Amino acid sequence: MASTTATQHRVKPRSKVIRRLFRNRLSIIGILIVTLVIFVAIFAPWVAPYPQDAGPAVHFDRALQSPSWQYLFGTDEVGRDILSRTIFGARLALQYTLVVLGIALVVGIPLGLIAGYWSNSLAATFILRVIDVFLSVPPLALALAVTVAFRPSIMTAMIAISFTWWPWFARLVYGEVLKLKSQPYVEAARSLGQLAWIIQFKHILPNIISPIIVKATLDVSFVILLGASLSFLGVGAQEPIPDWGAMVARGRNYLPEQWWVSTMPGLAIFITVVGFNFLGDGIRDALDVWD
Amino acid sequence: MNLKTLGLVLLLLLGSAVAQEFTYLESQEVTVIDPALHTDESSLHAVINMYDPLVYPKVQEGLMEPGPHVAESWSVSEDGTVYSFKIRQGIRFHDGSELKAEDVAFSMQRLLAIQKGFSWLFAGVLESENIKVVDDYTVEFKLNNAYAPFIPSLTQLFIVNKDLIMKNVEDGEFGDFGDYGQAFLRDNDAGSGPYIPARYERASILELQRFDDYWRGWEEGQIERVFYRVVEEEATIRTLMNSGQADMIDQWQTPNSYEQLANNPNITVQEDPSAQLFHIEMNTQRPPLDNLLVRKAIAHAFDYQTALEQIFKGAVQARGPVPIKAWEAYGREPQIEPYLYDPELSQQELEASGIDPSTINLTYVYPVGGNVQRQVGLLLQSNLAQLGIKIQLQEVPWARIVEMSSSPESTPDMAAIYDTLKYPHPDSHLFGMYHPSALGSYRTISRYDVPTVSSILEEARSTIDIEKQLDLYQEAERMIVADYPSIYVANPLHRIAFQNYVEGYKYVGLLGYDVAFYDFRINK
Known part of the structure; x- marks a missing residue:
């Protein structure tokens, strides 16, 4: 009996998960988009037609040109190629998503494990109350407050978002640990005198990894959106860093006549977010986490 | 009266009401309307339209040089330190009382005491106790030293109604003068200018209503009601202007925007070399x-x-x-x-x-x-x-x-x-x-x-x-x-855009003074 309960919670055999993932049409679209975004981000300097436009460069002689074969996405108000900037923007978006989710996972998972494993302790109460405090403030407002307090830059924006993100993971892990910690295999490990942290990381964590993966994938799109919002509000990336949100914000002065200036990076945000959402949903269905 | 005539009368009424209304779009909020606190353009616009300065730049002649206004004339002592101003008779404040030398002195003392806004122009130049009310229509300023730009800087001295303010002072740091009426003037006015504020919300609108007893008088085609609206988005401002929902917009848009507006045959984009x-x-x-x-x-x-x-x-x-x-x-x-x-x-x-x-x-x-x-x-x-x-x-x-x-x-x-x-x-x-x-x-x-x-x-x-x-x-x-x-x-x-039917706009280079709604005429 004990072993069947445990396997139910175990990660499904990898091949089966992948097969189920590819059976879903939406998740295939998601995979394609995500692969494309990652590819473009990694090889940005080679893919972008005018890589120098992502840095300090101005060409006023070709400012605000509409999309053409030469400039597929058109040019912005100082004559930079929007396609090249959008491509480098993908790099940036993925970079800060990695940093934000990295920090959120590194901080959130251990705290969630501690709070869940010793759920009646003072430490757990403390952690949970802190989580409540963080969750009660809207993430955008909190991130804004943090960035305004420091100098606006891509770095502070990232830290600000991580700041708002870890409680979600901590709470997710906490809930899952609560479910698992009285499972016979955990109790077996405990009765064998296993150290608490080994039980947490070796026995519990692998069994709750699927919901974490699903949440992290779905969160990619939220982080990209939040980062873009911060830049849109002028507290994120500074010129000439090609940040999607900032590009949309600065281009909106040229709406509706020069629509391409903000529409193109806007579409990039939209497509990337949709791609990660499809992928996240696909992975969730494949892993069947919440069935 | 049959329905047709009623309709016609209504239409006429509506038509005449529309003709005298004016919508101005500004992208920067109107932070204050108190003439001792204003510093930026939008607050200066509010103050210029609600108050009268001691001297007024000769905008209509295309000059920035100050000319007589509340001060009908002035004289300077030989050594350049004593200025004596003759105050114009018959200027009425919005509450009906007359503007007198006492009010001019009070306005300057108030500005010097509060030490905000444009008071830095006079700091170290003039002391409060050296302001003398000689008679009802004469006021004298004795400067610490000769100070070349004194008359030009008086374009920033707006005259407030002393009695009205003293009736409305609250407790404050200025002794007998309480808060010098700062709380009162946050939302009210105490001026004699051509317009009275009807509504004021700093981040969205300042609505001005013509002051019928204004001393310079009124003539046909002048603006009766002003909607000074704060709109931040450049694209929105352009759209409102192109669709005729706004009569004039401010000078803070990008050159690109004015270029586009100039393509509209109903809109004038006026360009002047700026100061x-x-x-x-x-x-x-x-x-x-x-x-x-x-x-x-x-x-x-x-x-x-x-x-x-x-x-x-x-x-x-x-x-x-x-x-x-x-x-x-x-x-x-x-x-x-x-x-x-x-x-x-x-x-x-x-x-x-x-x-x-x-x-x-x-x-x-x-x-x-x-x-x-x-x-x-x-x-x-x-x-x-x-x-x-x-x-x-x-x-x-x-x-x-x-x-x-x-x-x-x-x-x-x-x-x-x-x-x-x-x-x-x-x-x-x-x-x-x-x-x-x-x-x-x-x-x-x-x-x-x-x-x-x-x-x-x-x-x-x-x-x-x-x-x-x-x-x-x-x-x-x-x-x-x-x-x-x-x-x-x-x-x-300096670029500013207005509908072709707006006449009388003149830019001389001095901050804010180009948007005095009293100077405009509507010719539809």
């Missing part, structure tokens, strides 16, 4: 910008032509800090040669300075939403990259720039600043920017402090002979420009 300076201040106190050669290298590395043509879309290159128009107002030619774009020269200067360009990393600060400032920053960034110098662009809220410039430690390396003439005199852009007593504002981010220049400026201020005085100001300007405290970029074109 405004756009410059990039360089902090002369902080390394490596404390080195003259580095500043010189940077100033000659900037591509002025591209900036003027592509970013400002037609502007005159600045010749020193004082806007060219300000010299012309006094019949003088500016004597400064503009800085030139000369990459070779900058390379030489940089080498001569002995500073390794790769170690230079400067911050360039500009206000949030400052589209022109941002583009100039990008241009400078790419120009300096040729020299191997790095600069970081930083978009920060305007209030933060003001705060940063208040202390030497937080003052940024470089800042992009628009500086409009504060009063019609070259002193505005010399003493106010390069005398150490002015240190600590966004106008003094270069933190320039050279004793020889300071003493020339002081001497100029107290020189009565106008020609000698102007010579001194020009000499000071020459010395300042040779020190490269700023990259003097442009005297931009």
Whole structure:
């Protein structure tokens, strides 16, 4: 009996998960988009037609040109190629998503494990109350407050978002640990005198990894959106860093006549977010986490 | 009366009501409407339309020189220290009482006591106890020293109703005067100007209603009701203007927007050479910008032509800090040669300075939403990259720039600043920017402090002979420009757009005075 309960919670055999993932049409679209975004981000300097436009460069002689074969996405108000900037923007978006989710996972998972494993302790109460405090403030407002307090830059924006993100993971892990910690295999490990942290990381964590993966994938799109919002509000990336949100914000002065200036990076945000959402949903269905 | 006639009457009523209404769009909120607190353009607009200044620039004649207004005439003592003003009789405040010398004295004392807004113009120049009410229609100011720009600076002294304010004072730091009516004037007015505020919400609207008993009288076609609306989005402003829902828009849109509006046959875009300076201040106190050669290298590395043509879309290159128009107002030619774009020269200067360009990393600060400032920053960034110098662009809220410039430690390396003439005199852009007593504002981010220049400026201020005085100001300007405290970029074109049926708009170069709704006529 004990072993069947445990396997139910175990990660499904990898091949089966992948097969189920590819059976879903939406998740295939998601995979394609995500692969494309990652590819473009990694090889940005080679893919972008005018890589120098992502840095300090101005060409006023070709400012605000509409999309053409030469400039597929058109040019912005100082004559930079929007396609090249959008491509480098993908790099940036993925970079800060990695940093934000990295920090959120590194901080959130251990705290969630501690709070869940010793759920009646003072430490757990403390952690949970802190989580409540963080969750009660809207993430955008909190991130804004943090960035305004420091100098606006891509770095502070990232830290600000991580700041708002870890409680979600901590709470997710906490809930899952609560479910698992009285499972016979955990109790077996405990009765064998296993150290608490080994039980947490070796026995519990692998069994709750699927919901974490699903949440992290779905969160990619939220982080990209939040980062873009911060830049849109002028507290994120500074010129000439090609940040999607900032590009949309600065281009909106040229709406509706020069629509391409903000529409193109806007579409990039939209497509990337949709791609990660499809992928996240696909992975969730494949892993069947919440069935 | 049958239905048809009723309809016709209603239509006529509606028609006449529409004709006298006026919608003005402003992108910057109206932070205050108190004439002792105003500093920026939108609050100045509010004050100009609700109050009367002691003297008024001769806008309708196309001059910035102040002429009689509340003061019918004035005389100055031989030594230039005692000014005596004759107050015009029959000016009524909005509550019906008459404006008298007592009110003028009170207005000045109030401004000096509160020490905000434009009080810095008179700080150290005039003491409260040296203001004398001679009779009901005569007031006398005795200055500490002769002060050349005194009359021009009185365009910022707006007369408030003493009795009304004293009836409404609350407890405050000014003893018998309580809070000097600051709480009252936050939402109310105490003026005699052509308009009375009907509604005021600082971030959205100021609604003004004609004051029927205004002393200058009213004639056909003048505006009866003004909707001064705050709209931040540039695209929205353009749309409202194109669709005819707005009658006039402010001067703060990007040149690109005015270009597009000019394509609409119903809209006039008026362009005037402005009395405004756009410059990039360089902090002369902080390394490596404390080195003259580095500043010189940077100033000659900037591509002025591209900036003027592509970013400002037609502007005159600045010749020193004082806007060219300000010299012309006094019949003088500016004597400064503009800085030139000369990459070779900058390379030489940089080498001569002995500073390794790769170690230079400067911050360039500009206000949030400052589209022109941002583009100039990008241009400078790419120009300096040729020299191997790095600069970081930083978009920060305007209030933060003001705060940063208040202390030497937080003052940024470089800042992009628009500086409009504060009063019609070259002193505005010399003493106010390069005398150490002015240190600590966004106008003094270069933190320039050279004793020889300071003493020339002081001497100029107290020189009565106008020609000698102007010579001194020009000499000071020459010395300042040779020190490269700023990259003097442009005297931009002043652009404003209005519907063709709006008449009477005149721009003379003085902040705010072009948008006096009393001057406009609607001709539909």
